[in-house]
Amino acid sequence: MKSYLVLYGAVAAALLMIPGQEALAAARDSDSHALTANEEQWNQDYLAKDLDKIVAHYADDAVVMAPGMPAASGKDAIRRVLKEMVDDPAMSLKFSASKVEVSKSGDMAFTQGSYTMTMTDPSSKKVITDHGSYVTTYRKQADGSWKAVADIATH
Numbered sequence: 001m002k003s004y005l006v007l008y009g010a011v012a013a014a015l016l017m018i019p020g021q022e023a024l025a026a027a028r029d030s031d032s033h034a035l036t037a038n039e040e041q042w043n044q045d046y047l048a049k050d051l052d053k054i055v056a057h058y059a060d061d062a063v064v065m066a067p068g069m070p071a072a073s074g075k076d077a078i079r080r081v082l083k084e085m086v087d088d089p090a091m092s093l094k095f096s097a098s099k100v101e102v103s104k105s106g107d108m109a110f111t112q113g114s115y116t117m118t119m120t121d122p123s124s125k126k127v128i129t130d131h132g133s134y135v136t137t138y139r140k141q142a143d144g145s146w147k148a149v150a151d152i153a154t155h
Contacts, residue, residue: 031102031146035109035138038146039097046093049086055079059139059147066153067132085119090127093117095134109138109146115153130155 038057045053055075058064064072064081072081085091095115102109112135121128137150 031106031109031140032100035100035102035111035146036097039095039111039136043094043096046086049091051079051083051086054082054086057148058151059141059149062147062149062151064151067155088120091117091119107140109140111136111138 042054042057045057055078058075058078060075062073062075062078064078069081072078085093093115094117095113097111097113099112100109101111112133115130115132115134117130117132118127119130120126132153132155134151134153136148136152138146139149141147
């Protein structure tokens with residue numbers, strides 16, 4: 001009889017956990033959609049060359065790393081680097097995630113994908129197009145929004 005009580009208790013506990021797991025999965029799915037929408041908006045902000053909106057996608061302690069340049073740490077350094085980019089009349093950037101992952105805890109996430117950037121080469125002064133890959137790590141903010149904390153591009 002005692003073993004049946006233990007068995008029933010274990011089954012009841014498992015059944016109570018199922019809705020919780022479904023809720024967590026639904027929250028991660030919702031966060032994944034929010035991250036995709038965030039990156040779509042970020043692309044639009046680059047298209048508009050709106051520096052304030054572009055920089056607003058980063059957390060205060062974020063770091064940006066791109067080929068051929070030193071890492072830019074913190075929003076002020078990121079703003080300086082991005083200002084040079086958006087001031088270039090030839091600059092355009094389009095990126096698209098092929099993978100979006102949200103942590104089980106729901107407070108961290110990353111996207112990875114590919115980008116295409118057109119810009120003026122500083123040394124030759126000719127317009128060039130660069131293609132590569134990126135990984136962006138996000139931290140969920142207190143207000144539920146996502147901010148990039150590490151943005152890394154590679155050829």
